[in-house]
Amino acid sequence: MSKVKAGVIGCGNISSIYFQAGQTFDILDIVACADLDLERAQTCAEQFQIPKACTTEELLSDPDIQLIINLTIPAAHADIHLRALEAGKHTYGEKPLAVELEDGRRILSLAQEKGLLIGSAPDTFLGGGIQTCRKLIDDGWIGEPIAATAFMMYRGPESFHPNPDFLYQKGAGPMFDMGPYYLTALINLIGPVCRITGTAKTTFEERMVRTETNYGRRFPVETPTHIAGILEFENGAVGTIVTSFDVWGTRVPHIEIHGTTGSIMVPDPNQFGGPVYIKRQEHPDFVEVPLTHGFTANSRGLGVMDMAHAIVHGGRHRANGEMAYHVLEIMHGFHIASNDGKHYTVKSTCSKPAPLNMNLLKNGLANELK
Numbered sequence: 444m445s446k447v448k449a450g451v452i453g454c455g456n457i458s459s460i461y462f463q464a465g466q467t468f469d470i471l472d473i474v475a476c477a478d479l480d481l482e483r484a485q486t487c488a489e490q491f492q493i494p495k496a497c498t499t500e501e502l503l504s505d506p507d508i509q510l511i512i513n514l515t516i517p518a519a520h521a522d523i524h525l526r527a528l529e530a531g532k533h534t535y536g537e538k539p540l541a542v543e544l545e546d547g548r549r550i551l552s553l554a555q556e557k558g559l560l561i562g563s564a565p566d567t568f569l570g571g572g573i574q575t576c577r578k579l580i581d582d583g584w585i586g587e588p589i590a591a592t593a594f595m596m597y598r599g600p601e602s603f604h605p606n607p608d609f610l611y612q613k614g615a616g617p618m619f620d621m622g623p624y625y626l627t628a629l630i631n632l633i634g635p636v637c638r639i640t641g642t643a644k645t646t647f648e649e650r651m652v653r654t655e656t657n658y659g660r661r662f663p664v665e666t667p668t669h670i671a672g673i674l675e676f677e678n679g680a681v682g683t684i685v686t687s688f689d690v691w692g693t694r695v696p697h698i699e700i701h702g703t704t705g706s707i708m709v710p711d712p713n714q715f716g717g718p719v720y721i722k723r724q725e726h727p728d729f730v731e732v733p734l735t736h737g738f739t740a741n742s743r744g745l746g747v748m749d750m751a752h753a754i755v756h757g758g759r760h761r762a763n764g765e766m767a768y769h770v771l772e773i774m775h776g777f778h779i780a781s782n783d784g785k786h787y788t789v790k791s792t793c794s795k796p797a798p799l800n801m802n803l804l805k806n807g808l809a810n811e812l813k
């Protein structure tokens with residue numbers, strides 16, 4: 444079968460799962476990796492038997508490479524995507540698509556102009572948990588979706604990250620860091636969003652590192668840390684979302700979708716597995732549903748694999764640039780609505796990505812994805 448030759452740019456924490464995906468999925472052949480820190484790229488190349496470790500410039504000028512996997516930090520996403528497209532390569536990146544909306548638009552229009560594909564994480568919505576929810580909704584188990592709730596609340600990454608400063612700077616905070624998982628899941632389950640409003644609040648001006656390393660170091664907060672938003676979906680459903688780094692504890696479910704005849708409790712959208720619960724009008728309480736789909740363990744890279752299939756066989760890849768841009772606009776929209784004190788009309792839209800085939804129960808069958 445034809446393979447897509449890919450190069451990874453950004454060999455940090457998240458990269459190992461992508462290198463593993465390159466070994467799991469036959470359609471991908473990761474032939475090079477690059478990083479600002481060349482030593483890091485060399486270490487990854489050795490660890491995952493990647494033939495070449497090099498600079499970003501060398502990787503982008505390699506004529507054999509068709510697809511860039513952009514795993515740099517959010518502030519570098521747009522620059523790397525744009526340079527990859529200029530070099531004539533398809534590009535898939537970690538979330539978010541970009542920090543600024545204008546950069547997101549430039550990426551989409553350059554990809555279109557060049558006839559290249561652009562993809563973006565998260566791809567957790569392709570996991571067995573959320574695909575099961577999608578199937579339940581598509582098959583009518585809860586009737587028409589009319590409402591949704593989504594909550595991502597904890598006391599902030601300084602509890603586990605020794606250098607969390609960057610997560611409190613512009614382009615981060617709980618909405619930009621975690622919102623992509625929740626919003627992508629909601630769009631996959633309900634559809635695109637047309638109007639939003641919200642309130643964004645910076646509760647503490649300063650935070651303190653709470654890990655053993657660096658314990659007690661104080662750092663400033665430069666972005667809102669508690670964002671409460673309302674979403675109006677194009678199909679008329681109304682969503683409520685809260686993302687927060689200010690809350691010590693919560694017991695509310697990650698996501699619930701409420702329909703005309705029942706409700707679904709959706710699993711953590713930052714993971715691939717279950718559990719999924721449903722309560723139909725005739726049920727006294729929620730019951731657990733067996734997962735209908737595969738990819739329930741950490742399967743990051745599934746979105747790139749799906750995009751590689753689209754490169755080889757045509758068709759629409761699911762974790763695509765239009766949806767990632769729609770998510771980016773919604774995240775900005777909550778902050779804009781809060782500043783302006785009024786609703787924000789979302790200008791972009793996207794289509795619901797096609798559901799995965801439920802017979803793909805094992806990673807080994809992944810090559811038959813389309």
Ligand SMILES: NC(=O)c1ccc[n+]([C@@H]2O[C@H](COP(=O)([O-])OP(=O)(O)OC[C@H]3O[C@@H](n4cnc5c(N)ncnc54)[C@H](O)[C@@H]3O)[C@@H](O)[C@H]2O)c1
Nearest residue numbers: 453454455456457458478479480514515516517519537538
């Ligand atoms: N770490 C996680 O658990 C996790 C989970 C999901 C998503 N992500 C996303 O993955 C991305 C990377 O996160 P990470 O945790 O791996 O970060 P990281 O800081 O560990 O790694 C980023 C790597 O990119 C390199 N880099 C930065 N700018 C570059 C540039 N301009 N050119 C070449 N290399 C560059 C850095 O040197 C570093 O090695 C982020 O977008 C993040 O949101 C991370």
